[in-house]
Amino acid sequence: MTKVIKVKKRNREFLLKTEEMSGEHITMCEQCGICTTSCPMAEDMDISPASIIHLVQIGDESVLDSTAIWLCASCYTCTVRCPRGIDLAAITEALRQQTLRKSIDYIDLKSLDREELEELPAIALVSALRKYTS
Amino acid sequence: MSKKIGVYVCHCGGNISDTVDVEDVAKYAEKQGDVVVVRSISHMCSEEGQKAILNDIKEEGLDKVVVSACSPQFHGPTFRKVVEKAGLNPAMVEMANIREQSAWPHFNDKKAATEKAKRLTKAAIDDIRDREPVVPEKMKIGRNVLVIGAGIAGIQASLDLADSGFNVYLVEKKPAIGGHMAQLSRTFPTNDCASCILSPKMADVVEHPNIHLYTYSEIESIDGTIGNFTAKIKQKPTYVDPSRCTACASCTEVCPTLVSDENNEGLSLRKAIYLPSRIAVPHSYVLDEDACLGLQPIACGKCVDACEANAINYEQKPKHITVKADTIIVATGYDIFDAKRKPQYGYGRYTNVINALEMERMIVEAAEGEPLRPFGKKIAFIQCVGSRDITVGNPYCSRICCMYATKLSMLLKGMIPDADVTVFYTDLRSFGKGYEEYYKRAQEMGVRYIRGRPGELHENPKNKKIKMKVEDTLTREIIDDEYDLVVLSVGLEPSKGTKEIAQMLKIPQSSDRFLQEAHPKFRPVDTAIDGVFIAGTAQGPKDIPDTVAQAGAAAARAIRMMNKGEFVMDPVKAFVHEDLCEGCGDCVSACPVEAISMAGPLAEINSAVCKGCGSCISSCPTEAIDLRLFSNTGLRDEINGVLDGKQEGENRVVLFADDMCTYRLADGVGTAKMEYSSDVYIIRVPSSSRVTPKFILEAFERGADAVFLGECEGPVSPYPDTATPIQKNISVAKRVLEKAGIEPDRIVFSQFVTVMYKGFVSKVNNLAALSKEYGNIPEEKRKGLLKLLEEVEG
Secondary structure, eight states: OOOOOOOOHHHHHHHHHHHHHHTOOGGGOOOOOHHHHHOTTGGGSSSOHHHHHHHHHTTOGGGGGOSHHHHOOOOOHHHHHOTTOOOHHHHHHHHHHHHHTTOOSOOOGGGSOHHHHHHSOHHHHHHHHHHHHO | OOOOEEEEEEOGGGTTTTTSOHHHHHHHHHTSTTEEEEEEESOTTSHHHHHHHHHHHHHTOOOEEEEEESOHHHHHHHHHHHHHHTTSOGGGEEEEETIIIIITTTTTOHHHHHHHHHHHHHHHHHHHHTOOOOOOOEEEOOSEEEEEOOSHHHHHHHHHHHHTTOEEEEEOSSSSSOGGGGGOSEETTTTEEHHHHHHHHHHHHHHOTTEEEEOSEEEEEEEOOTTOEEEEEEEOOOSBOTTTOOOOOHHHHHOOOEEEOGGGTTSSEEESEEOSOTTOSSOOOEEOTTTSSOSSTTTOOHHHHHOTTOOBOTTOOOEEEEEEESEEEEOOOEEEOOGGGSGGGOBTTBTTEEEHHHHHHHHHHHHTTOOOSOOOSEEEEEEEESSSBGGGTBOSOOSSHHHHHHHHHHHHHHHSTTOEEEEEESSOOOOSTTHHHHHHHHHHTTOEEEEOOOSOEEEOTTTOOEEEEEEETTTTEEEEEEESEEEEEEOEEEOHHHHHHHHHHTOOBOTTSSBOOSBTTTBTTBOSSTTEEEOGGGTSOOOHHHHHHHHHHHHHHHHHHHHTSEEEOOSOOEEEOTTTOOOOOHHHHHOTTOOEEOSSSSOEEOTTTOOOOOGGGGGOTTOOEEESSSOHHHHHHHHHHHTTTOOTTOOOEEEEEETTTHHHHHHHHHHTTOOOOTTEEEEEESOGGGSOHHHHHHHHHTTOSEEEEEEEOGGGOSSSOOHHHHHHHHHHHHHHHHHTTOOGGGEEEEEEOTTOHHHHHHHHHHHHHHHHHHOOOOHHHHTTHHHHHHHHHO
């Protein structure tokens, strides 16, 4: 079914909040898609990097539920190549922060046993711990 | 004499009145001395506004007019004409620039914008109050035009001028004329063959009695002003006499040296002695001296032996030609974007990644039966390579790439029946007459358009095909495919020659580096330099129809200027107050153009030579030298005006802006709605070298917290060297500040070109922040500055 978007004040607030947090003019994106094919993770994402920006432009908060924003490796290739000079990595970070700041779903460090700690990728641990500081 | 000043505050249909409380400004103007009429009108430049001024001059007997509206760069001429029509001297009107300098850059702060608009209006009223009428001098102008560049723009302008009876010197860098158009296959949206429609025009150029064509020639220097330009041209030797050469090709056949052929964009080879192209005009062979084995019969000499017409002469030397011209048309064109600057597309590394101009040549040569390289079947075009891309510094749209890619796609479909052609675009622009229909035709022929921009290309090492992933941004799917050939639709940049001529003639460049027109709408082919016009892609990317229209317009504007036989000189000139001049002669060496002499007991200024910079003024110990329209009293009054009513704790920075760069730059910053501190007040001067140490210190005495002097960067300045006298003036003023115990870094000097938007904003903001941090200068410190100056200078 074709999705119908109703523009509400709330949508605009989400855009402005993300713009403020990232310091980027998200409305400036012209949706050329160069970010998507520059992204090493794009094919594993549920929505493309260009879609992330598009959803923020229209204020669709469902973008926060995407796996894409968590798969971003912050390699900055998109940022380097964006013809409008938009820092996409900063925007995905701003989106991640919005979930992190809700302060739900912490990992209880004590519950992890030694074996798990040794096997977990370091980056996953750091990410998990960041929730305590965001 | 009683004075009657009328003040007119413009709303600019909301452009000003949405931010500035225009009624408040009008009320404030009413309180100023000698002001007898104040009106606020929706559009001062409209007939209604102009009529109001005319009526008031007649009915109320106004003798001075102040228009508080936009930049004098925009409507200064409009209002000078209005007061002239009413019988006043054109110098009897002054504009307060409350749009570009207040309403626009301070749109976020209505109160500050309104207060600033009041001061700017007051400064204009004070400036004009004692102004004397100025009668500009006239000079004779002849009928000779220098046209630089013989692409389609230069050709069209030359033919129009020559047909109207004017004498044209047409200079072309390459050995043959025609420019890029002579390289193209066909032209959109009619698909007629480019060389077929261009050739007759090129032949007309050669045969026209009024056109003197110099090919293989470069401009070494241009001096002078309108009516009196002198261009030095160097014509390189071709070593072949075109009047004897029959283009029989026997020289080429025996020539042993092969080099890359620039006419085919390096896709083929040519000999050292060659015909520039199949359609070359002049149709004569050229010997490339860099490629030739030695230019002497001992080294090789095969071509000389082979030439039956005896046309080849190794002894030819460069010719140096001096041309006198009254006006100049610059048609120096574009260079294509070098796709190597986007390394992720692999241009130059991958065999099957080419640019669109190479594709043009491939199609032309294939039609001639001499294919340059294989086309393949599956072909992709990538749009916006080097356009609309700030990562390479080109934020602009090149305007022609959508249509040329459409054209090339259609031609490929026609040539190769089972060709699979896809155009990957970001936005498709088919804005011109017949272009949308053209696009539709391509779609009917089966050219596929997909909206997406690829990130990178890779070469398949096995078959050399190009692997490319693109997000179809409409379906959100990633298309992963291989192509036989990928064509990069490269954008346009101002050519190297365009940039060189801009420096030589001091034509301002806009932020995209193309040549800047005098007004984006109403003077699209004029430049800031009187008598210099622009046509074609030197001014900005455009297609052939627009180029030809613009070339005709440039010719018409040049004719308009020359046809009258005389030209009214710029009224801004230095002059001597004879009652004040003591005949010391210090000014003679201060003049950068040697316009001042001491033939008699007093200094004399030659107005034809004087450029009106005002550098001489600081050298005069008695203020005997003055500048018309930017007089000493006027400047003093303006300084007082912008510092009027300053309260304790308020921060005010006086920015002296040279007319050519800093003032226009500030207008540009305002137009772009870039905000800067509303503490900054701009005073227009021809050059900041006109601002003597005394004026700088007077500004401080009157309460300025900082002074900024802005000047053109050397190469674009209309004056020889003004930075040196400015530095000298500043060091004197700084010494005085130091003596008085005031921070000397309250004075800042900076040089600009009209594109340094961000630099301007950060520099003026930094100074405003600094002086705010320092706080106001205590009255006891600033009141003695002029006395200290006498000590320092004495």
